[in-house]
Amino acid sequence: MHIKLMRGIYMKTRITKLLVLLLSVVMVTVIAAGCSDNPKNGAEKPDQNTVIDSGGVTAEPVTLKLFFSGAVSGAAIPSGLQDDGVVKEIEKKLGVKLDFIGNTTDDQLASYLASGEILDLTMVSNTKLFSQIIQGKLALNLNDLVESHGKDLLANAPEKIEYSKKAFSDGTESLYVIPGSSGPGMISDTYTFGLNIRWDLYKELGYPEINSYLDILPVLKSMQDLEPTNENGQKTYAISLNTDWDGSTALYTLLLAPMYGWDTTEHDFHAEIDNANGYAVKNSFDPDSWMFKGADFLYQANKMGLLDPDSISQKFSSRDEKMKAGRILSSFVHWDVGGFNAAMEAAGKPEIGMMPVYPKDSKTMWNFGPEPNGIGGGWVISSKTEHPEKAMEFLNFINSYEGAMLIFNGVRDKDWVEKDGKPYFTDEAIEASKDVNSPAGIGKYYNASGLNEWTTHPQYEEMLGGRQWATTKERTYSQLYKDYDEYYGVDTPYKAYDKQRGKEVFSDAYRPYMDVMPDDISAINTRISDMVKNDIYKMIFAKNDAERDQVKTNIIKKAQDLGIDKEIEWVLQNRKEAKAKYEEAIGK
Known part of the structure; x- marks a missing residue:
């Protein structure tokens, strides 16, 4: 995967190795006492695939179509209705079936946009497309829906809602986009x-x-x-x-x-x-x-x-x-x-x-910093969906602690349980989590979670991602990690860098405010990219120092002839303006 995918997916790839799915908590899907295992008056117990609406009427689940690749460690979610443990739990709680267009591409999305109609829920990784989608009236205005069906979203991620109104509204300052995963900085035991x-x-x-x-x-x-x-x-x-x-x-x-x-x-x-x-x-x-x-x-x-x-x-x-x-x-x-x-x-x-390992003169460990505004693009609900409330309930659920725990760790009381007030993976779930395509579905929808795995659960005071729990690490820690920790004198690998020089991380949250390259600059950029992607390998595989130096000289000359100075001038000015817009949006 390209690095941008990891991040749009973190993280390409806080992106790499990542997991995901979704749910919603704003509806009465709980079967009340009158629908218990001992129904009164001879009433039949509803089938587990049915949902009781707020009026006590049995309702069939609705199907939401999703445009979402969800690639985790290179494994995209397959297209079609999913049948793993996580989506079954979502269906039980929300009354929705999830029908994916998986392994998505920019060309596929372009086809939907050109047709004038998008699926019920679309994850758009290219933030530059939001204006086109809004101007084409393809996305639903979510101002009212988020108030009525988004209580967890508003409580847990208010910053990204306000950010979206500023950055992704085509100047309307209305809510059309629910940004992707948000939360504290990435914690990785390996170097990003x-x-x-x-x-x-x-x-x-x-x-x-x-x-x-x-x-x-x-x-x-x-x-x-x-x-x-x-x-x-x-x-x-x-x-x-x-x-x-x-x-x-x-x-x-x-x-x-x-x-x-x-x-x-x-x-x-x-x-x-x-x-x-x-x-x-x-x-x-x-x-x-x-x-x-x-x-x-x-x-x-x-x-x-x-x-x-x-x-x-x-x-x-x-x-x-x-x-x-x-x-x-x-x-x-x-x-x-x-x-x-x-x-x-x-x-x-x-x-x-x-x-x-870290060179002693290194300045930074690149693990993406806090992302309160969300990363990886954002979700839009189709203006033509037949199920706007259900779509918003789903987005709300994946931004709830309950939904994120389901996505990262599987079904409560089956894949994980409470022990002594702390979450605890079952042995079977630890094994299942090693394969995102297992029937359990643990981690399969990692990149859909609205809260990242490093977010702290307020009740358990543990991170949402079960692989970060102390009770998981003590059972899964390999000899490799033990050797590493012993050498650096730490209790978990990611602390090794902190101990040596204090962790510094990068933030580029202003980037969505950068304009799309105008056609003339984009043409320069493309020609230079095509040139350097070919010629730089000639430098790497040069036969001797003289050939290496000559290739380097030629690359610099070609870049100048192709207009690199104009591109850099645009970058400098546009980046400055974007940073000012971002700081204004966050009230800095």
Whole structure:
């Protein structure tokens, strides 16, 4: 997945490894005493798939059609009616069946927009489309509905409702969009964008110091020498890339920068933003840019025999197979690390896996900061839906503590229970949660939850996501994590960075206020992207230093000829205006 998907999905990919679904609490779906197991006057007990409305009348569930990919760790929700434990519980509580158009694409959404009609509920990840949807009268005005059917949404996420009226209303300051997941900052045991390495090999080498990113390659070389092949005799590589996630440039040339406070990964323009120093902007084609530092880093890796030669054309699926087979010894993104660690544990090798290490001169750990305004776009309800109240009840439910707990952890009193006043995963649920496609549905709808998993439940004083519970970690902690914690003297891996230098995180909440690139700037941007995505690999795989330097010179010259100065001028001005609009919207 491209990094933007992780975040629009966090988090691509607070996005990576993430889970999701939805429910609603504002309706009387509870079967009252008169409908108990001992019905009076011979009345039949309603079927479990029926719902009792507020007038005591048995009602059949309604079907809501949803446009929502929901990809979790690369596994999209399949199209059609779902039949897992989570959606069955939603149907029982809300009286709705969920019929998905899954594995969605921008082209599919464009077709719906062109037709003048959208599904009952549509998740729109591209926030620039909201004006078109509102102007086309495709979305329902939610001002009244949220008041009557959105009490949990208003109580738990009021900031994103007010933000939506400012940012996503086409200037009307009315509510049309319910933004995506909101809550406190991401907590990850692996480095979102940074260096994750085979910790077992690093340990065997005696934990060599990494003072700066320049020290990374010698350490990786020692690791590759230590394990030149996997257990099947296949050659290992310290670093492996895939090209199908490349955006404005080759993705992996950008992944040193976040360790030093620079945002290079979450946008489509050719500029680097110094988040640790007042959000200053640098041209990506500056000779000293992080893009070129990253390209040179990979060039040096190739010279040392550390770079997978397939990297020049490899797709993520191929790289992921190599990762799980133990053929890759490091990763600068976290969403493939979990798969490898889980595979090793399943193979009876819990001491083997990847964990993050931090150059001593690094400035930031990139884990997305607090998101009170929501991320990943937002939901719109069709202006032509036959079930507007049910649609809003669903959106309300996924923004409730009850709904989020269902999405992340499964059905209460079946998949998780209360013990001593705390939530507790059953052993069966822990096993089921390892596969989002299991019949339990635990985590399958992770990216639909309106509250993120790091939100604290007010009753339990635990995070909503069960994998964060102390009672889960004490039963699932692998030897890998125990070794890591012992080395850093912490009780959970994500605290290792805090202990070393204090965690700093990035925030780019102003970005939805940036304008769509005008046609002339967009054309410049596209031509430059096409050029650099091709030529930067020539630099990485150059035969010698002289060829590398010449390719770099040529790239800079081509970017200038194609109009990079005009693009950067637009970025600087538009970003400044967007930041001012954002600060005005939040009352700063």
